[in-house]
Amino acid sequence: MATTGRLVSRLAMVTGGGSGIGRAVCRRLASEGASVVVADVCEASANETLRSLPGDLRGQAHMAAAADVASKESVDNLLTSIQARYFQPPSVCVNAAGVTQDNFLLDMEDDDFDRVVRVNLKVGPPPDAVPSPASDSSSSSSSSSLQGSFLVIRAVARALVASGAPKGSIVTVGSIVGKVGNMGQVNYAASKAGVEGLTRTAAKELSRFGIRCNCVLPGFISTPMTDKVTEKVIGKMKSLIPLGRMGEATEVADVCAFLASDDARYVTGASLEVTGGLFMG
Ligand code: NAD
Numbered sequence: 001m002a003t004t005g006r007l008v009s010r011l012a013m014v015t016g017g018g019s020g021i022g023r024a025v026c027r028r029l030a031s032e033g034a035s036v037v038v039a040d041v042c043e044a045s046a047n048e049t050l051r052s053l054p055g056d057l058r059g060q061a062h063m064a065a066a067a068d069v070a071s072k073e074s075v076d077n078l079l080t081s082i083q084a085r086y087f088q089p090p091s092v093c094v095n096a097a098g099v100t101q102d103n104f105l106l107d108m109e110d111d112d113f114d115r116v117v118r119v120n121l122k123v124g125p126p127p128d129a130v131p132s133p134a135s136d137s138s139s140s141s142s143s144s145s146l147q148g149s150f151l152v153i154r155a156v157a158r159a160l161v162a163s164g165a166p167k168g169s170i171v172t173v174g175s176i177v178g179k180v181g182n183m184g185q186v187n188y189a190a191s192k193a194g195v196e197g198l199t200r201t202a203a204k205e206l207s208r209f210g211i212r213c214n215c216v217l218p219g220f221i222s223t224p225m226t227d228k229v230t231e232k233v234i235g236k237m238k239s240l241i242p243l244g245r246m247g248e249a250t251e252v253a254d255v256c257a258f259l260a261s262d263d264a265r266y267v268t269g270a271s272l273e274v275t276g277g278l279f280m281g
Helices: 020-031 043-051 072-086 110-120 145-164 187-209 231-238 249-260
Strands: 009-015 035-040 061-064 092-095 168-173 213-218 271-274
Touching: 009 072, 009 145, 009 187, 009 249, 020 035, 020 092, 020 249, 035 072, 035 271, 043 061, 043 145, 061 231, 092 110, 092 145, 092 249, 145 168, 145 213, 168 187, 168 249, 168 271, 187 213, 213 249
Parallel strands: 009 035, 009 092, 035 061, 092 168, 168 213, 213 271
Antiparallel strands: none
């Protein structure tokens, strides 16, 4: 997708901006002319992304911030620091922070589920559509933040409404797993399904303020998290993807940029799949 300057003069905030999809989104939005706030629980990663952003000749357009989307205090502080610096709330917000912690339903203890939900609904780094225990990916980990998304969406929406800004666009990175489920990811799938319900409801409530809310549902995307998946599992996943390959973080970012821009001015409450056709229909 060519850059078109669609976001010139817009202020954008990206959670999970320190890695993978969030980092690609930061770069894409900056290349479209936006000033970008890179927010991540890992400050060093956020700063690394910041240094890689285009369009900041004087080093003042963008900023990096340490922020934990699972913490109301942290999210509120983030919005306060943004408004202190830019004298406005972000009119574009992309929620890309997410984490996972996989296990089979039959093996999952209450504490494990609670912990995962607590983390998933509050924090976040990563992969999904990624095979887990069943498909011999040794690991565990990843799920996203329902609570985190709630805290961020509410904080941004409140700030936008209070400022009287004429429009806003909030994009949340869900997952195709929220629609179709995935072995070993009962907690993750539930949180991602929740993110869609949250987004659609926010879209209904916030449209009268000119704020659009949409989801992007990635499939199997190459990021630092999925880099850990074995070749065998990657091969298995690829065989299920009609386009025959994993997606790139930039390809998810392209869709986020579209939803953020006025090109999507009549799109709200939508979930756009970026899966290479995985699980279509
Ligand atoms: P990633 O691990 O590369 O990046 C996630 C980022 O979120 C990290 O920089 C991490 O530090 C940050 N983060 C984690 N917890 C946080 C918190 N509490 N507050 C703020 N930041 C936090 O992962 P990714 O693959 O780029 O995933 C990004 C989003 O895309 C996630 O929501 C993930 O669930 C979703 N997703 C990924 C895939 C995939 O295949 N990679 C597929 C579908 C959906």
